[in-house]
Every structure is written in structure tokens, then in C-alpha cells.
Amino acid sequence: MTPTQTDRAHLVRITGSLAEIEPASAAFLYELVRVGERGLLGEVVRIEGERATAQIYEDTTGLRLGEPAELTGESLVAELGPGLLGAVLDGVGRPLPRVAEVSGDLLQPGVHLPSLDPDRAWKFEARLQPGTEVSGGDVLGVVAETPGIEHRVLVPPELAGRLAALESGSFKVGEPIGRLADDTPLYLAHRWPVRRPRPYARRLPTDLPFVTGQRIMDLLFPVAEGGSVAVPGGFGTGKTVIEQSLAKYASADVIVYIGCGERGNEMAEVLDEFPRLDDPRTGGSLMDRSILVVNTSNMPVAARESSVYLGITIAEYYRDMGYRVAVMADSLSRWAEALRELGSRLQEMPGEEGYPTYLGNRMAKYFERAGRVTAAGTPERSGALTFIAAISPPGGDFSEPVTQAALRVTGGLWALDPALAHSRQFPAVDWQTSYSLYADACAPWFEREVAEDWEAVRNRLFALLDRERDLREIAGLIGAESMQDEDRLLLEAAALIRELVLGQNAFDERDALSPLAKSYALAALAEEFHEQAGAAVRSGRALEDLDLGAVRQALNAVRYASPEGLDERVAEARKAIAHSIGKNSVGEGGA
Numbered sequence: 361m362t363p364t365q366t367d368r369a370h371l372v373r374i375t376g377s378l379a380e381i382e383p384a385s386a387a388f389l390y391e392l393v394r395v396g397e398r399g400l401l402g403e404v405v406r407i408e409g410e411r412a413t414a415q416i417y418e419d420t421t422g423l424r425l426g427e428p429a430e431l432t433g434e435s436l437v438a439e440l441g442p443g444l445l446g447a448v449l450d451g452v453g454r455p456l457p458r459v460a461e462v463s464g465d466l467l468q469p470g471v472h473l474p475s476l477d478p479d480r481a482w483k484f485e486a487r488l489q490p491g492t493e494v495s496g497g498d499v500l501g502v503v504a505e506t507p508g509i510e511h512r513v514l515v516p517p518e519l520a521g522r523l524a525a526l527e528s529g530s531f532k533v534g535e536p537i538g539r540l541a542d543d544t545p546l547y548l549a550h551r552w553p554v555r556r557p558r559p560y561a562r563r564l565p566t567d568l569p570f571v572t573g574q575r576i577m578d579l580l581f582p583v584a585e586g587g588s589v590a591v592p593g594g595f596g597t598g599k600t601v602i603e604q605s606l607a608k609y610a611s612a613d614v615i616v617y618i619g620c621g622e623r624g625n626e627m628a629e630v631l632d633e634f635p636r637l638d639d640p641r642t643g644g645s646l647m648d649r650s651i652l653v654v655n656t657s658n659m660p661v662a663a664r665e666s667s668v669y670l671g672i673t674i675a676e677y678y679r680d681m682g683y684r685v686a687v688m689a690d691s692l693s694r695w696a697e698a699l700r701e702l703g704s705r706l707q708e709m710p711g712e713e714g715y716p717t718y719l720g721n722r723m724a725k726y727f728e729r730a731g732r733v734t735a736a737g738t739p740e741r742s743g744a745l746t747f748i749a750a751i752s753p754p755g756g757d758f759s760e761p762v763t764q765a766a767l768r769v770t771g772g773l774w775a776l777d778p779a780l781a782h783s784r785q786f787p788a789v790d791w792q793t794s795y796s797l798y799a800d801a802c803a804p805w806f807e808r809e810v811a812e813d814w815e816a817v818r819n820r821l822f823a824l825l826d827r828e829r830d831l832r833e834i835a836g837l838i839g840a841e842s843m844q845d846e847d848r849l850l851l852e853a854a855a856l857i858r859e860l861v862l863g864q865n866a867f868d869e870r871d872a873l874s875p876l877a878k879s880y881a882l883a884a885l886a887e888e889f890h891e892q893a894g895a896a897v898r899s900g901r902a903l904e905d906l907d908l909g910a911v912r913q914a915l916n917a918v919r920y921a922s923p924e925g926l927d928e929r930v931a932e933a934r935k936a937i938a939h940s941i942g943k944n945s946v947g948e949g950g951a
């Protein structure tokens with residue numbers, strides 16, 4: 361190599377999306393590079409002596425040996441500031457014009473587009489006076505970002521000093537809004553490396569529920585705010601419908617939706633459908649409080665791998681403002697597959713099923729970014745990042761490495777069952793295998809806010825469903841007709857519960873969201889029916905004499921009740937239950 365060549369980093373080898381660069385002894389891991397005449401973006405993934413190997417995010421077709429390479433001195437960063445809400449970004453943060461993306465008209469390689477619109481001016485209202493000592497996370501002021509969300513402009517983490525100037529006014533993201541005494545300028549936006557968790561003051565316990573509005577989740581498998589849940593499910597079991605229902609109805613202020621390289625047409629669907637979802641809270645567009653990070657499978661694998669980090673960094677940023685953020689990844693399997701592909705190109709030693717041996721470790725570090733925290737800085741505020749991770753295990757087999765790695769680090773499992781989906785029992789969450797490690801910690805909240813006997817109702821529901829499983833086995837052997845009335849009654853009650861309590865139609869607007877009061881009432885009523893009918897049957901009444909149809913009808917009326925009409929429907933259902941059992945409907949459940 362001649363001395364002139366060594367002065368300047370250049371390409372010495374290209375294999376697929378891997379580019380090897382020399383000389384590059386000063387490179388660091390995950391440093392961003394720009395390679396070739398077109399300046400294609402990539403990330404350093406290996407350093408050996410003088411040589412750095414970079415993973416290129418863009419199509420490397422046409423790249424030639426000897427073309428220049430630039431080490432940027434920076435790792436992949438997220439641009440964090442007003443204008444993220446409503447944005448659709450690719451895995452490295454470039455805004456995707458939705459239409460172009462859907463029509464397959466991708467960005468040209470090498471095009472650098474900032475995530476935030478550099479030309480848009482924002483009305484900034486300062487909240488601090490010059491002279492104040494500030495440090496990372498302090499709220500400098502606010503911007504009305506979208507109708508529902510006030511954007512709190514934060515002092516970037518790790519910055520501190522005396523505020524020398526700060527002004528209210530109209531600013532673009534590239535214009536200083538003030539400065540520190542040491543002349544460090546302050547802006548509406550700042551940058552943060554996506555692979556590094558953003559700092560916070562301290563973690564808070566995960567004892568408040570992330571209310572989903574989905575009965576089976578809220579009643580049986582609640583996730584805490586700041587918790588995480590894995591949602592593995594084979595093809596067509598309802599992962600995407602769950603993620604979208606949660607995006608609309610769950611108790612989150614901000615939604616980050618990460619579509620990490622599902623099949624191309626599916627991402628097109630997300631891009632097409634998501635922006636059209638309306639926000640049940642405001643009547644406006646759900647995009648006003650959402651950010652989409654999407655990659656289609658025709659994007660290079662490295663961009664797919666980075667997209668999950670970009671998404672979670674944006675989520676942490678809104679958490680730091682004091683918001684409850686929900687991150688939906690659909691699906692994490694595509695991320696793991698990207699990791700596998702990158703590993704194999706680097707000829708790393710493969711682990712189980714070809715996934716890199718560090719899959720579990722990466723996954724754990726990633727899931728750790730979920731949490732409920734007190735944010736750094738003043739004024740004091742808490743925020744939460746709740747993580748809902750859809751997983752697509754090949755063949756629906758949960759013993760595969762990605763599902764298993766996720767289960768080692770999440771606090772909850774909503775296991776989607778193809779048999780349930782097949783019988784159109786939706787959400788197809790299998791109540792036998794799903795679990796939540798947050799249920800105990802969240803129980804006091806439910807008992808305080810919804811009903812004193814919330815936990816008791818929940819436990820009875822589990823007991824009833826367990827008993828049903830056993831009875832079904834027996835029924836399969838001896839036939840339901842030869843079973844005792846009490847057991848047959850239980851099967852009837854369980855059928856009601858499956859249909860009306862656990863089942864929920866995402867496409868019926870009276871049913872898609874179930875407020876906690878309704879979820880509780882339905883479960884409690886079904887149990888009341890089982891209990892009272894059981895007493896009647898034990899005292900000699902024939903099961904055939906009970907008017908089950910009337911009970912079903914009454915519970916259905918509760919299921920579809922409007923919030924205002926709920927109490928009345930519940931009272932009617934109580935009467936209908938008493939009546940169907942043949943008791944007088946006067947009095948509240950008297951003997």
C-alpha cells in the first residue's frame with residue numbers, strides 16, 4: 361500500500377452489505393461510516409488492527425474497491441425534538457414519504473434526510489430564566505407539538521451549567537433557543553446514540569397497570585406500566601390486530617410502532633392503515649400521538665437491525681418528558697433474523713438455530729429499556745415505557761430461540777393459540793399458557809380503582825377455566841350427556857365466559873374497547889350466574905330448566921353497553937340471572 365493511499369480510508373473489500381475499510385485503526389464499534397462516492401451509510405461492526413468492517417444500511421450494488429470511506433466519529437443517533445409525532449421513519453431515521461414507500465419507490469442510496477423537518481418553525485415558550493443552573497433533563501420550555509401533546513424541550517443528558525440566555529419565540533430545530541454560560545448553544549432538538557439507553561433519575565416499581573381495554577389482558581394477564589410482554593403467535597393468530605388495538609385504546613400517551621421488516625406488503629398495510637386509525641380520545645388521527653419506524657424486507661438487513669433501537673430511543677425521549685409511552689414491535693423475530701444474518705455474514709460462531717450466541721444478551725439489554733422511571737431533571741416527573749413485543753415463531757413453535765430468549769426477560773406472556781384463532785376466539789390469547797408477573801403488584805390498584813374483589817373475581821375466573829379444561833377431557837371420554845348437572849353447568853358457564861368475557865371483537869366499535877368497569881362487571885356477572893345456578897342445581901333443579909339464553913342475552917347487553925348505560929345493563933343482567941334460575945328478582949342476590 362502506498363503512503364498516499366494509507367492517508368485516506370478506502371474500501372478494500374466488499375461482500376454483500378459488508379464493506380471493509382482501511383486504514384481505520386481509530387474506528388470504534390458502531391461508528392457510522394459513509395462509504396463510496398455516493399456516501400452510503402453504514403455502521404462499524406468489527407475492528408481488526410487497521411481494518412474496520414462496516415455493515416452498510418443501503419444497497420451496495422455498484423460500490424467498487426478503492427472508493428473512499430469516511431469514519432464520521434459518531435454512532436447512529438436519533439434526532440430528538442418536536443416533529444417526531446406523526447413521523448414515519450426508516451430504520452436509520454430518515455422520514456419516509458408514505459406514498460412513495462407504499463408504491464415501493466425507496467429513497468435513493470446515500471440520501472441523507474434529517475428525521476426532523478429543518479424548515480418548520482415551532483413556537484417555543486421558555487420556562488426558565490437566564491441565570492438558572494441547569495442540568496440534563498431539565499425542562500427548558502415547551503412547544504405545542506400536536507393537539508394532544510405538549511413537547512417538553514429538555515436540556516440534553518450530560519449537559520450542565522448556568523443558563524446564560526433563553527428566549528421564547530419561533531424557532532426551527534437548527535436555530536439556537538439559548539445558551540449556557542460556557543457558550544454551549546441550546547436547541548429545540550438534540551441527538552442521542554440509539555444503542556445507549558437514555559439516563560433517568562431512578563426506577564419506579566411496576567405496580568400500576570398498563571390498561572389495555574382488552575378484557576382477557578386486563579382481567580387475566582395485566583402488564584404493568586413500564587413492563588414488557590411477549591406476544592408470540594403463528595401466522596394469522598392476531599398479533600397485528602392486538603398491537604393496533606393497544607395503540608388505539610391502551611393507557612398510553614404516545615405510541616411508537618416499530619415494524620421491523622415484516623413482509624413488504626404487510627408494512628405497506630401498516631403504512632396505509634395506521635395513519636387512518638382515529639384516536640378514540642380526541643377524535644383526531646392516532647398519528648398525532650404516534651411515531652412509526654418501519655422497514656420493509658427489501659431494505660438492507662442492517663437497517664432492520666437498527667430500527668428497534670431507533671424506536672426505543674424515541675420512546676425513551678418521550679418518557680423523559682413525563683409521558684406514558686407504549687412501544688409496539690411487530691415483530692421482534694424479524695430483528696432477530698436480521699441479527700442472525702449479520703452474524704453469519706461476519707462468520708461468527710452460530711448458536712442455536714443459527715442465531716448468534718449473544719441473542720439472549722442483546723434481547724435482555726433491549727428489554728431493560730422498558731421501565732417506569734422518575735425522569736432526570738426538574739420539574740419532577742415520571743414517565744413509563746411499556747414494551748409489547750410481537751414474535752412470529754416459525755410454525756408457531758414457542759420452543760424456538762427467539763421466543764425463549766424473550767421469555768427469559770419479559771414480565772408477561774400473551775401466547776397466541778392457532779386453535780383459538782381457528783375457532784375465531786379472539787383475542788386468541790391462550791389462558792392456559794399465558795402469564796403475567798405483574799398481576800400481584802398491580803392487584804391493589806385494581807382493587808382500589810375498580811372493585812374491592814377484583815383479585816377474587818380474577819382467581820375464580822382462573823379456577824373456573826382450569827376446571828373446564830379437566831371437565832372437557834372427561835366429557836371427551838364419557839360424553840357430556842352422562843356428566844352430572846353441576847359439571848355440565850360449569851361447561852355452560854365457561855362457554856359464556858369464553859364468548860362474552862374473554863372474547864372481544866376488535867372490529868366492533870362497541871366492543872373494541874372494554875373499560876375496566878365493564879370487564880369486571882362481565883366477569884363478576886358470569887361468576888354470579890355460575891354460583892347461583894350451581895346452588896339451584898344442587899338443591900335439585902334440573903339444568904334444562906334454567907333459561908341460559910336469557911342470561912347470554914343479558915350479558916351480551918352488558919358487553920355492548922355504552923359507558924353511560926353500563927350500570928343499568930348490569931342491574932338488568934342481575935335480574936335476568938335471578939329470573940333464569942327461577943328466583944324472584946326482588947332483592948340483591950338474596951337466598
Ligand SMILES: Nc1ncnc2c1ncn2[C@@H]1O[C@H](COP(=O)(O)OP(=O)(O)OP(=O)(O)O)[C@@H](O)[C@H]1O
Binds near residue numbers: 593786864
Ligand atoms: N380481536 C379480534 N377481533 C376480531 N378478529 C380478529 C381479532 N384478532 C384477530 N382477528 C382476525 O384474525 C386475522 C389475522 O390477524 P392478524 O393480522 O393480526 O394476525 P397476525 O398474527 O399479525 O398475522 P401474521 O402472522 O400474518 O402477521 C384478522 O384479519 C382478523 O380477521
Ligand SMILES: [Mg+2]
Binds near residue numbers: 599600601690
Ligand atoms: Mg401481523
